[in-house]
Amino acid sequence: MSTLHTVNKSPFERGSMASAFAHAVEGDAVLMIEDGVLGARKTGAFSPTITGRSGAVSIYALGPDLAARGVKAEDVADGVTIVGYDGFVDLAATHDRVCAWL
Amino acid sequence: MSAYAFNGMQIAHDEEGYLTDIAEWTPELAELIAKSENIALTPEHWEVVNFLRDYYEEYQIAPAVRILMKEMTKKYGKEKGDQKYLYGLFPYGPAKQACKIAGLPKPTGCV
Amino acid sequence: MAERPKKTFLYLNRKAPYGTIYALESLEVVLIGAAFEQDVSLAFLDDGVFQIVEGQDASALGMKNFSKTYRALGDFEVRKLYVERESLAERGLSEADLMPIMWEDEDEDYAEKPSIRLVDRSEMTRLIGAADVVLSF
Numbered sequence: 001m002s003t004l005h006t007v008n009k010s011p012f013e014r015g016s017m018a019s020a021f022a023h024a025v026e027g028d029a030v031l032m033i034e035d036g037v038l039g040a041r042k043t044g045a046f047s048p049t050i051t052g053r054s055g056a057v058s059i060y061a062l063g064p065d066l067a068a069r070g071v072k073a074e075d076v077a078d079g080v081t082i083v084g085y086d087g088f089v090d091l092a093a094t095h096d097r098v099c100a101w102l
Numbered sequence: 103m104s105a106y107a108f109n110g111m112q113i114a115h116d117e118e119g120y121l122t123d124i125a126e127w128t129p130e131l132a133e134l135i136a137k138s139e140n141i142a143l144t145p146e147h148w149e150v151v152n153f154l155r156d157y158y159e160e161y162q163i164a165p166a167v168r169i170l171m172k173e174m175t176k177k178y179g180k181e182k183g184d185q186k187y188l189y190g191l192f193p194y195g196p197a198k199q200a201c202k203i204a205g206l207p208k209p210t211g212c213v
Numbered sequence: 214m215a216e217r218p219k220k221t222f223l224y225l226n227r228k229a230p231y232g233t234i235y236a237l238e239s240l241e242v243v244l245i246g247a248a249f250e251q252d253v254s255l256a257f258l259d260d261g262v263f264q265i266v267e268g269q270d271a272s273a274l275g276m277k278n279f280s281k282t283y284r285a286l287g288d289f290e291v292r293k294l295y296v297e298r299e300s301l302a303e304r305g306l307s308e309a310d311l312m313p314i315m316w317e318d319e320d321e322d323y324a325e326k327p328s329i330r331l332v333d334r335s336e337m338t339r340l341i342g343a344a345d346v347v348l349s350f
Contacts (some may be wrong), residue, residue: 001342001343002342003341003342003347005313015259016227019227019258019259022334022338023334023337023338024338025338025342028342044307079309097341097344097345097347098347098350099225099341099347099350100347101227102227102228102235102349102350121321157285159282160284160285161281161282161284161285162277162278162279162281162282163282163285165285165288166248166289168248169288169289172288173288176317176323
C-alpha cells in the first residue's frame with residue numbers, strides 16, 4: 001500500500017512541497033510536475049530536502065515540465081529521477097492512490 | 103430572466119422558478135410561487151416551508167430530501183417525516199418544490 | 214441490488230476560505246458526494262484549518278458564510294473531521310479556536326457527539342495512506 005504524491009507548485013511560492021514530503025512515508029513516491037519541478041534544481045534551497053529523503057521515498061520530476069522551464073537534466077538534484085508522461089502514468093498505476101498537493 | 107409579478111414588482115427567478123435573491127422572499131410571495139406550482143398552502147405545507155427556512159438560516163444550505171425526512175421525523179414525529187406524506191404535500195419533490203416556495207436555492211445534491 | 218463494498222474517501226483541505234474557491238468547492242463536493250453513501254472523512258491541514266475556525270463573518274465581503282454549513286455535515290453522515298495538530302500550532306491556533314461540529318447519534322436518542330478529531334502529523338500521514346481515494350482541494 002503506497003501513495004504517489006504529486007506537487008505542482010513551486011516550493012518557493014507555497015508550502016505544498018514541504019507538506020507533501022512531511023506526509024510521505026517509506027515506499028511512497030513524490031512526483032514534481034508543472035511549477036513543482038522548480039524545486040528540483042540542484043543548486044536550489046530545496047535540494048537538500050530532496051536528496052535527504054530520496055532513500056526512503058522515490059522522487060521524480062516530469063521531464064517536459066523541466067525542459068519548458070529551462071532546467072537541464074544535469075541541473076537536477078541528486079536522487080531525482082526524470083520521467084516522461086508515460087512514466088507519470090506508470091507511477092499512478094503502480095501506487096494504490098494519488099494524493100495531489102495543490 | 104423571468105420574474106414573478108408580485109405587488110407591482112418583478113421578483114427575478116431562474117429558469118426553474120427559484121428566486122435569484124433569497125432576500126426578496128415574503129410569506130405572500132410564497133403563496134404566489136405555490137400557486138404557480140398548483141399548490142394551495144395549508145398549515146402542513148407551511149410547517150415544511152418554515153422548517154426549510156430555519157434549516158437554511160442555521161446551515162446556509164437547503165437539505166436534500168433524505169435529510170428533510172430525517173429532520174422532520176426528529177422535530178415533528180414519524181408521520182411528518184414520512185416520504186409519502188411529504189410527497190403528498192409537494193408532488194414534485196418535497197425538498198425541490200418546497201425549497202422553491204420557501205425562496206431557497208435548489209437543494210445541494212439535486213440535479 | 215447487490216451491495217457494493219464501500220470505498221473510503223478522504224477529502225484533503227489545505228486552503229483558507231474566501232481567498233480562493235477551493236474550500237467552498239470542497240464542501241459542495243462533499244455534500245453532493247454524501248448521497249453516494251461512501252465512507253467519507255475530511256482532513257484539515259495547513260491553511261485548511263482556517264476553514265473551521267469559530268467566529269467567521271463574511272457578510273462585509275458579500276459572500277455566504279459557508280462555515281455554518283460544516284455543522285450540517287453530521288446530517289449528511291459525514292462524521293469524521295480530522296484536524297492536524299501541527300498545522301493548528303504553526304498558526305497559533307488550538308482546538309478551542311475551532312467551531313464545535315457535532316453529529317447526532319440516532320441510536321442514542323440523538324445524543325450529540327463531536328465530529329472533530331485532532332490528530333498529529335504521523336496519524337494524518339497514516340490516514341492518507343489508508344484511504345482508497347484522496348480528493349485534494
